Amino acid sequence: xxxxxxxxxxxxxxxxxxxxxxxxxxxxxxxxxxxxxxxxxxxxxxxxxxxxxxxxxxxxxxxxxxxxxxxxxxxxxxxxxxxxxxxxxxxxxxxxxxxxxxxxxxxxxxxxxx
Amino acid sequence: xxxxxxxxxxxxxxxxxxxxxxxxxxxxxxxxxxxxxxxxxxxxxxxxxxxxxxxxxxxxxxxxxxxxxxxxxxxxxxxxxxxxxxxxxxxxxxxxxxxxxxxxxxxxxxxxx
Numbered sequence: 001x002x003x004x005x006x007x008x009x010x011x012x013x014x015x016x017x018x019x020x021x022x023x024x025x026x027x028x029x030x031x032x033x034x035x036x037x038x039x040x041x042x043x044x045x046x047x048x049x050x051x052x053x054x055x056x057x058x059x060x061x062x063x064x065x066x067x068x069x070x071x072x073x074x075x076x077x078x079x080x081x082x083x084x085x086x087x088x089x090x091x092x093x094x095x096x097x098x099x100x101x102x103x104x105x106x107x108x109x110x111x112x113x114x
Numbered sequence: 115x116x117x118x119x120x121x122x123x124x125x126x127x128x129x130x131x132x133x134x135x136x137x138x139x140x141x142x143x144x145x146x147x148x149x150x151x152x153x154x155x156x157x158x159x160x161x162x163x164x165x166x167x168x169x170x171x172x173x174x175x176x177x178x179x180x181x182x183x184x185x186x187x188x189x190x191x192x193x194x195x196x197x198x199x200x201x202x203x204x205x206x207x208x209x210x211x212x213x214x215x216x217x218x219x220x221x222x223x224x225x226x227x
Contacts, residue, residue, distance in 0.1 A: 033213055045205065045218035091157070095213060101170060102147070102216060104157040 002027045004094050006105035013082050013112055021077045021108045023092030029053075032096030034068065034075045039107070040088040051075065053096075082112045116140075118219035120206050126225045132194040135222045138187055139208030147216060148181055148191050149205040157205075163189065164212060196226045 003026040013019045025034065036048040049059060051068050059066045063080045079086055089107040119138040127133055139146045147162040161171040163183045171181070178197070183189040193200055203223050207216040 035215060037218075043203065043223075044220050045207075047215045047217060050215045101159055101162070106156050 002029075002032075002094050002096050002101075002103045004092050004103055004105035006090075006092055006108050008108045009106070010109040010111070013110070015083055015112055015114055016081050017112075018078060018080050019082050019110065019112075021079075021090050021092075021110065023075045023077065023105060025073050025075065025092070025094045027094060027096040029096040032094060035093040035095070035102070036066065036075075036077050037091045037093060037104075038088045039091065045091070048077075079110075082110075084112050084114065086110060087112045118206055118208055118217055120204075120219035120222050122222060123220060124223045124225075126227065127196055128227050129197055130195045131226075132192065133196045133200075133224060133226075135191040135204050135206075135224070137189045137191070137206030137219060139189070139206070140217055141187065143208035143210055143217075144186075145209045145212050145214075145216075146183060146189050147207040147209075148189070149207065149218075150202045151205060151221075152202045160191070162212075169212075193224075196224075198226045200224060201226050 005024045032053045034051045038046045038048055056068050065078045067076045089109045091107045092105045093102050095102045121136045145164050148160040149157050150160055151157045160173045161181045162169055166183045179193055181191045203221045205218050205221045207218045209216040
């Protein structure tokens, strides 16, 4: 069985603050993939990143960075110098095993204010 | 590429009516997924297809729901008869393979009165 936990239901920050969204996953498989998606108020789901279980290198893309730590089963997402346009619900997801199903966390709602 | 296309974007119907949601995946993608999103249950996978074949439909709520993929460029999700508790946003997504990132369509907001 696979499970994704996003313990932070809602986070509010002021623009330009850094913010980290936590994601903890559970799986017995050695091969798996982790994802982050963004769902802005308009409702669409936007793919942000995919990471496989054999690649623990951190990744940076502009103001976004991801920290993957197998030792703690975590795949955290940091937004540096947050902006109002970052306001959205962010979902962490896991795909592992022969089932190949994407299991989503419950999401973290990020509110960035001026 | 146009991305995943879903129609209609909004559907309002009365209880008991048949509802058909449509999806055109990204060309070249071999896997297609149907999800449902509600406030109470979050994002749920209903069914997914690989090379047009249904692989896992364990998420389909009940027999009132059915999905087909007659060819690589088209899929439907049908609810017959519809009930108020089916009200939700239904997303279609496609990916190159089962393991790749999924790209989502804009969703269909279904309201059953």
